[in-house]
Amino acid sequence: MTPPPAPVAALLVVDVQSAFVVGQGAVPDAARLEERTADLIARARAAGALVVHLQNDGRPGAADEPHTPGWELHHPVEAGPTELVLRKTRDDGFAGTGLGDLLEERGVRAVAVCGVMSEMCVQATARTALARGYRVVLPHDAHATQDVPAAAGISGRIPARAVSRVAAWALGGEADITSRSADVSFTSGEAGGRGEPTPVPS
Template sequence: MSTHTTPVEALLVVDVQSASVVGDGALPDAAGLLDRTTDLITRARQDGALVVHLQNDGQPGADDEPHTPGWELHLPVEAGPTETVIRKSHDDGFKETALGDVLAGAGVRSLAVCGLMSEMCVQATARTALALGHRVVLPYDAHATHDIPAAPGISGVIPAAVVSRVAAWAISGGADVTTQASDVGFTAPPRPNSPAGA
């Protein structure tokens, strides 16, 4: 793992929705995750980087079913030419969305990915970003997930921190996996004029 990174031009905030960060369904250390994510967003805004909030549209009856309290983004969005929300219905934030076009329109070549869940939407989105040729930074302490329940005859409970670590390790050959969100720096993309919305 590296301890410092070259500044990135965009921040992808993956599915930081109320159902997963407050109440009975909150992730372990949700408060810490929110603090670190807020810091990333604040610094990205200050430095002129593109900020994209991904918002998952869950199935009917799911905790993140559209237009239910759990579906709402938990952190405030400052919508404008360098900050936008993109809704998605797959783990991969690029699949059937405008994310690729938004990044290309801003000239983004490098990005950081944070949010949840580590082994699902964070990893899937980071993998596609790598496949598209972006430099990807994954701050280890700014993505999270739930414990995996015990499976009789297979394993006991797998702690959330272990799941996140494995998810990061699985893409560490291509992504720059940092130890702390505070190691991530930001800079404005060459053409910070991406469409605001999708």
């Protein structure tokens, strides 16, 4: 049996916004995603780990257009020194948000990533974290996406669970992929780091 990953000092909650977990636009099995991400947030808070809610600012007319109901974060935020919101406009949670500076200031060297969408914002954020030298834990049951519709001459419909699996697989062997978010643990200090993060301009 594979041992659980070493504790991490930060949780990145990617785009868990109403547009993606409530109503017609919700990802398949949204209830599971809500439950798993809520549990991760609660346990990270209890451990004193850093919790960063990434909130996507969609384009005008998009389901997550700023200041519309779909843009709102689904989980309540307990704002404070160890929990905050960073707004973003691109898939990569590090792009133009100051996330890299924040993690460096807090001495974080290992993060857990959860949220939506698996092959877009979750993967892009995890990939940049790996490129910057962070240890990344990605719990399979705490990220999700939509089905990929059928395309004539290309493929039939691809179920969302398969898309999520491929998104994680595409990160290669660098990320710690866990089947259960329950196996992710947190610390207020740093444990299980993999050297100092490599400085990369935001």
